[in-house]
Each structure stands twice: as C-alpha cells, then as structure tokens.
Amino acid sequence: MSTSLKICVIENGRTPDDLIDQFGSYPEMISAWIGPALPEAVFTFVSPVAGEKLPKPYEYDGYILSGSKFSTYERTPWMLALIVFLQQLRAEKIPVFGICFGHQIMADAFGGLTEKCVRGWGVGAQLYEYKTERLPAQCSSFIFHQDQVNKVPPEATVIGGSLHCPHGVFEYAFPALSVQYHPEFSAAYITALARKFRGNLLPDSVSASALSSIDRLAVDAHGIAEWAAAFFRSHVRSFNRHASLGEPYAS
Structure with missing residues (x-):
C-alpha cells in the first residue's frame, strides 16, 4: 500500500490578479x-x-481550507455546499485543517457563529498565545481579517488566540483543527496586501500599523506546519478511501 497522503486544498478565495504571478494562488501558498x-x-x-x-x-x-475575501455569513450557494461537506467530514472522521475563512466556516458548520469583529480589522503580524504543549507558548503569525468566530462550536476547544482574536485556534473532538491567521503567507505578501488596500478597503491607520508590525515581529510558521503535518499523519486510516457506507467511489 502506498505511504503517500492525498491532501485536497480547497480554494475559497483568489489571490488578487495583480499579485498572483508573483505570489501564486492560495492553494499553492498552502502546499x-x-x-x-x-x-x-x-x-x-x-x-x-x-x-x-x-x-x-x-x-x-485529508483536507485544508484556504482563506477568502468573502464572509461566511453571506451564505452563497458554494458556501452552503461547503458547510454540508464539512459536516460529512465530521461524520466520517476525515481530517480537515482550516485557515482564516476556513477557520470561520468550519466553526459555522459545527455549531459556532462568525460575525464582523467589533474591534475592527486585524492586519499584519500579531502575537498568538497557546494552551497546548504541541505549540510554543507564544509566537507571531500573519493576519488579514475583519470577521471572527464569536460563538465557539460545542465540540471545539480554544487552544490559542490573541488580544485581537481570542478565539483564534480551535481543536475539535473529531479530527479537525483550525487557525484564524495565515501560516501560508510570507512577509512580502502580507506587506503587498497592506499596501495595495491602504486607503480603500483598509483605513490608512490600519495599514500603517500593519506595516509597522511586520517589521517589528518575527514570524516563523515552520512550527505550525509541523503541528499540522503531525495532525494529518495521526489520522491516516487504513481503509479504502474510495469506499464509504459500502458504495464505491471512482478513483
């Protein structure tokens, strides 16, 4: 039997057209x-x-959910389909890891609630604190979001967060993890976003603060990658991935 893992990265948002040639798509960044x-x-x-x-x-x-410029509470048809899909993953105990919008829509699918944050935009680099021995007590991550999970799903445990986003990292009672920040982003990409949207999507003060934080805080997402990789390895199952409930799936 092959020891490879088939991981599907679900693209919920697109890199801006003027940045994609330099930085790649979100699935490319994630992989x-x-x-x-x-x-x-x-x-x-x-x-x-x-x-x-x-x-x-x-x-x-296993599955990884990307971020998005969209809000989960828009409930577009593709979002509703994704919520049903996530509920199927939960029922079948197939591992899923969510990032930003992925974190939020997983929370919504599993009984939580995402809303626009009363504290406003979070952009740049931000210090996160963790309540698990599998991650350092503190480390900085890149963020770009206006929405947050305000109601924690009943089967989720908050294992990390920041002053701006206290519900920033979830571990579920089934094979699911999610983070509000972007471990896949580089300093160059988050800098490009802060500059691109300054004065239109983002207030000037938010962009200025973001650019300052990127210079001030060192971000290294390798530890988060090791944590996520260990999560997927720990949930590898020896079943035929193309069969469920006795019904064969095409390979």
Missing part, C-alpha cells in the same frame, strides 16, 4: 508552506469559489 513538513503528501487543488464541484469525502486522506 508550499506545509509541504516540507509533510513530504509524503500529494496535493490536489479544488476551487468551489470558482465553481468547481467538491469531491466526495473519501477521495482524499
């Missing part, structure tokens, strides 16, 4: 981030935000 820590993984990208159909749950050993 570049976690790939060195999970060399046995084979990555496939699926884009529901672009109209692509979601796979059947057992087609892959």
